[in-house]
Every structure is written in C-alpha cells, then in structure tokens.
Amino acid sequence: MNSLILKVATRFMLPLLLLFSIFLLLRGHNQPGGGFSGGLVGASAFVLYSFAFGAPETRQALGVDPRGLIGAGLLVALGSGLLAFFVGQPFMTGVWGQLDVPGLGELHLGTPLVFDAGVYLVVIGVTLSIILPLVEE
C-alpha cells in the first residue's frame, strides 16, 4: 500500500498522538488516563506509522526493539517500588516530594508517576511486539 495522503497525514498525526499519550500519562493520577491508556495511544501512533511507511521503517523510527521496552518498563516499575526502602517504608509505598519550579509554583512529584511511566513503556512494548510482526507478514 503506497498512499501519499496517508503518508502526509501520518506526519501530522504522529507527533499529535504521541503528545496526547504523554498528556494522558501525566494526568492519570488525578483524572481518567494513566499509563495504560497513554501507552495504548502511543502505540497506536507507531502502528499508524507502520501502515504508512512499513514495519522496517517503524522499527528504525522507534530506535529500540519493542521487547526491550517491555524489560525497561518492568525495571522502571520495580525501581519505583524499591524507592520506598530509602525512606524506611514497605515495598511499593508511595513516596512524595515537592519541587519548586520558578514561575510555576510547587510541583508535587511521587513514585506513582514513575510506576505509571513503567506501565506506559510495557504497554507500548507489548502492543508493538504483537502488531509489528502482523504488519510484516
């Protein structure tokens, strides 16, 4: 399949979908969203890219093996749980900190966000390692 319309539209849609997936990931703690839905939207961006340009180009654009993303995401999620040990709390306890951003005010950061980022990476990795072989077929 070689469609110029699809290729041009994909160039506009890919950054938009990735931005929306990051937006869903960051908002997930207080409102609907989070690592899973954000990861699915992010993966659909790469799936769209593979429809327009083919699977090899998508692997090149991704830069890493999708299976590597699964491992990295699981490690990030495990690391967020281990951070609780440093403050003498049980495994997976949420640790919160404050960061003063000049001009914006205080930013509340915690380990749930890190865990969500791990889920995000795992979902992208799993989805792409299922769909990319199907596109190559």
Next chain:
Amino acid sequence: MNLDDITLLEGAVMLGLVMTGLAMFLAFFRLVRGPSLPDRVVALDLIGIIAVGVIAAYDILTEQPVLLDAATVVALVAFLGTVAFARYVERRQQDE
C-alpha cells in the same frame, strides 16, 4: 421530569441525542446488512464518528469535561481502524 423544567440547551442536547441514536441505528443496519466488505467498513467508520457526537452531547448534558478526552481517543482510533481495513481489502483484491 416536567417539560417546563427543561432548559433550551438541555432540550436541544436531548433532541440531538435522539437524532444521533437514530443515525447510529441506520449505520448499524448498513453494518449488518451491507452486501460487500467496503460497505461494512464505511458503516463502522460512521458509527465511530457518531459515537464521538454522542459522547460530546452527553458531555454537555452531564457537564463532565473529562468525557471529551474519550471522544478524542475514539476519533483518533476509529480513523486507524478504517486505514487497517483499507489495507486488508486492498491486499485481498491482490490475492484474487
């Protein structure tokens, strides 16, 4: 609910919901009946677009702006599904 209690906006949104529901029924009819595969694909795409409209109207009725994000995701993903079906149809014609 008494008819006098409904504001103009609520009435318009409810009318819109009834009409989009009717449109979705018609699109669903084409999805089930559609003689050829492309007919069904276009009907599925139409159902996705109508779903975006239904979510937006329901959003106005319940005053929950969060639902608009669901509408955004449906709008983006329905397009993706149609593209995937187009690929499949094209490949099937090449095989024949």
